[in-house]
Amino acid sequence: MAKKILVVAEHRDGALKGITKEALTAALQVADDAAEVSAVILGQGVDALADELASWAPGGVVLFEGSEVEQYTPEVYVKVLGDFIKESGAELVLTGNSYQAIDYFPRLAAVLDAPLVPDCTAIESDGDKLVFVRKVMNGKLDARCTVNGEGPTLVSLQQGAFPPSGAPGGGAVEKKAVDAGGIEPRKILSIEPGETGEVDLSEAEIIVAGGRGVGDEEKFKLVFDLAEALGGAVGASRPPCDSGWVESFRQIGSSGQVVAPKLYIALGISGAIQHLVGMRGSQCIVAVNRDPNAPIFQEATYGLVGDLAEIVPALIEAVKESQEA
Amino acid sequence: MKILCCIKQVPEKDARIRVASDGAWIVEEGISWAISECDRYAVEAALRLKESIGGEVCVLSVGDDKASKGIKEALAMGCDRAIHVQTDAVARADAVTIAKVIARAAKDEQFEAVFCGVQSDDLGYNAVAPAVAELLGARHMQIVLSVEPVGESALKVSHELDNNLIETAEISLPAVLGVQTGIYDVRYASLKGIMSAGSKPQTRYSLEDLGLSEAELAPKVTIESLAVPERTHQAEMIEGDPATMAHTLVEKLKTQAKVL
Numbered sequence: 245m246a247k248k249i250l251v252v253a254e255h256r257d258g259a260l261k262g263i264t265k266e267a268l269t270a271a272l273q274v275a276d277d278a279a280e281v282s283a284v285i286l287g288q289g290v291d292a293l294a295d296e297l298a299s300w301a302p303g304g305v306v307l308f309e310g311s312e313v314e315q316y317t318p319e320v321y322v323k324v325l326g327d328f329i330k331e332s333g334a335e336l337v338l339t340g341n342s343y344q345a346i347d348y349f350p351r352l353a354a355v356l357d358a359p360l361v362p363d364c365t366a367i368e369s370d371g372d373k374l375v376f377v378r379k380v381m382n383g384k385l386d387a388r389c390t391v392n393g394e395g396p397t398l399v400s401l402q403q404g405a406f407p408p409s410g411a412p413g414g415g416a417v418e419k420k421a422v423d424a425g426g427i428e429p430r431k432i433l434s435i436e437p438g439e440t441g442e443v444d445l446s447e448a449e450i451i452v453a454g455g456r457g458v459g460d461e462e463k464f465k466l467v468f469d470l471a472e473a474l475g476g477a478v479g480a481s482r483p484p485c486d487s488g489w490v491e492s493f494r495q496i497g498s499s500g501q502v503v504a505p506k507l508y509i510a511l512g513i514s515g516a517i518q519h520l521v522g523m524r525g526s527q528c529i530v531a532v533n534r535d536p537n538a539p540i541f542q543e544a545t546y547g548l549v550g551d552l553a554e555i556v557p558a559l560i561e562a563v564k565e566s567q568e569a
Numbered sequence: 570m571k572i573l574c575c576i577k578q579v580p581e582k583d584a585r586i587r588v589a590s591d592g593a594w595i596v597e598e599g600i601s602w603a604i605s606e607c608d609r610y611a612v613e614a615a616l617r618l619k620e621s622i623g624g625e626v627c628v629l630s631v632g633d634d635k636a637s638k639g640i641k642e643a644l645a646m647g648c649d650r651a652i653h654v655q656t657d658a659v660a661r662a663d664a665v666t667i668a669k670v671i672a673r674a675a676k677d678e679q680f681e682a683v684f685c686g687v688q689s690d691d692l693g694y695n696a697v698a699p700a701v702a703e704l705l706g707a708r709h710m711q712i713v714l715s716v717e718p719v720g721e722s723a724l725k726v727s728h729e730l731d732n733n734l735i736e737t738a739e740i741s742l743p744a745v746l747g748v749q750t751g752i753y754d755v756r757y758a759s760l761k762g763i764m765s766a767g768s769k770p771q772t773r774y775s776l777e778d779l780g781l782s783e784a785e786l787a788p789k790v791t792i793e794s795l796a797v798p799e800r801t802h803q804a805e806m807i808e809g810d811p812a813t814m815a816h817t818l819v820e821k822l823k824t825q826a827k828v829l
């Protein structure tokens with residue numbers, strides 16, 4: 245399968261990211277020999293993280309240390325990682341598909357003129373070739389992809405696609421100084437938390453969320469009505485927030501709130517990964533969608549296929565009846 | 570300021586997508602096509618930047634005849650001219666190959682700001698914008714939420730980081746920005762815009778015109794097959810007419826899932 249595999253680690257606030265452990269897990273799964281799995285981390289004062297990483301990377305860890313990488317910038321990351329990947333002879337470079345990876349990983353692929361497989365959900369083997377699976381057409385289809393040519397292949401892995409296994413132990417850490425080659429990174433003016441809004445949805449026990457499929461601002465009243473009948477809160481996927489049907493603090497997902505209620509009802513939401521990561525932890529998920537193949541049905545406990553304009557009023561009725569009974 | 574905006578024509582959101590008989594692409598006939606969602610915001614952002622400091626907006630699309638419709642719409646919205654790289658050859662290509670075509674078509678013009686969408690609705694790489702930046706030797710920001718000019722030679726840009734953090738940075742030009750949805754109200758084409766779109770200048774290139782060699786265009790990643798995702802976990806599907814479904818569901822939520 246794959247020989248030399250390098251995992252690019254990511255950390256924030258003094259901890260390795262969960263997706264880094266997922267990437268290491270994926271690497272260990274596709275490696276012919278665990279000894280071929282190594283990792284690289286950039287930072288200042290992150291020795292402890294490098295050690296933790298080493299317990300996952302039997303092939304060892306390289307820590308690039310320096311003030312230039314104390315804070316992430318794509319310019320310096322691309323320079324340092326580009327040089328290192330060439331020198332390391334890695335055939336497969338894996339990282340978690342975080343917003344940081346979305347920012348710099350494609351640039352790294354362009355520098356290396358390398359094949360890039362973004363947001364990969366599974367890696368299969370077909371003889372001696374690796375097959376990378378990723379979603380296309382707005383999540384409606386899985387594409388199985390192979391890579392052509394020599395040199396490193398860059399793959400970013402979808403969050404949650406490779407549940408972390410245990411660390412096999414055994415790697416060593418090697419420190420290297422950062423050579424940013426006089427590159428001037430972008431001038432960061434501020435890093436601040438985004439808008440959180442008045443309603444903390446993470447406390448709600450029941451959430452009724454509407455998506456683009458609800459149709460328009462007026463029809464979104466149905467979502468509020470069902471939430472009211474159930475005594476729950478109203479959430480949304482991104483499009484209703486973008487279109488101003490509801491306030492943006494109601495957005496659930498990777499750019500919004502992360503919730504885990506007892507009951508999550510998704511109305512007219514397709515189930516894009518950026519939405520799923522915000523509600524996957526819910527105890528019971530109900531999905532109403534007119535497309536029987538909508539990815540949301542893979543996450544749901546109960547699925548109802550049909551037009552929500554008909555189903556939601558019936559649901560409101562049924563809820564009220566059951567409360568009266 | 571010389572501004573470029575990259576748009577892509579994709580199947581409409583609610584289009585019924587079917588896999589073609591070769592198993593490796595979709596049936597293109599019989600579905601409607603539209604400008605990819607983020608790209609509308611990219612056009613809006615480009616037009617707003619021009620309106621605040623002057624200059625021109627050129628719209629660029631790589632694609633076959635379907636792309637012409639998107640270009641016309643962007644011109645009607647207010648873009649001043651267009652570049653159409655007419656080809657079907659990179660429709661299934663990897664992000665770096667697509668970026669090479671865009672960068673080559675843009676290179677000689679020395680655009681100062683290049684707007685893209687953050688993610689296309691078909692291939693969905695979330696990658697073309699930063700790759701174009703690298704190939705143009707430009708700075709970039711991805712998942713962009715706001716753009717303001719700083720004098721003539723820099724932009725103040727905010728973008729999303731993980732954990733709901735927003736980073737604001739000042740970047741020098743040239744710069745490539747991957748614009749997120751929802752950041753503005755996107756304008757509709759005015760009647761006047763629609764009337765004048767046909768007479769705005771359009772440059773058409775083939776891949777040969779751009780001098781891209783076969784080696785440069787050789788796909789690095791090949792889509793071997795497309796399929797409706799396999800069901801690893803399947804919801805318990807509730808059948809019947811709406812009233813029956815509703816009653817069954819409420820019953821199950823109470824007695825089976827015990828969440829009501």
Ligand SMILES: Cc1cc2nc3c(=O)[nH]c(=O)nc-3n(C[C@H](O)[C@H](O)[C@H](O)COP(=O)(O)OP(=O)(O)OC[C@H]3O[C@@H](n4cnc5c(N)ncnc54)[C@H](O)[C@@H]3O)c2cc1C
Nearest residue numbers: 455456457481482497498499512513514516518519534552
């Ligand atoms: C960097 C980035 C960050 C993002 N962050 C987030 C985020 O935090 N949260 C988020 O939600 N998204 C986020 N997105 C957007 C995400 O990728 C999807 O585009 C979005 O979640 C889709 O929303 P949707 O499911 O409502 O719409 P669509 O994907 O358009 O789905 C609409 C669904 O409604 C169904 N439908 C239509 N009409 C009816 C009807 N009458 N009855 C029943 N069903 C119907 C359709 O079958 C379809 O499945 C982000 C994207 C990017 C690139």
Ligand SMILES: Nc1ncnc2c1ncn2[C@@H]1O[C@H](COP(=O)(O)O)[C@@H](O)[C@H]1O
Nearest residue numbers: 575576631685686688689694695696697
């Ligand atoms: N064929 C194309 N023609 C013009 N622009 C494109 C094309 N493909 C991608 N882009 C731009 O790159 C952005 C991101 O696409 P992607 O990386 O595929 O998600 C799109 O939103 C467009 O702005």
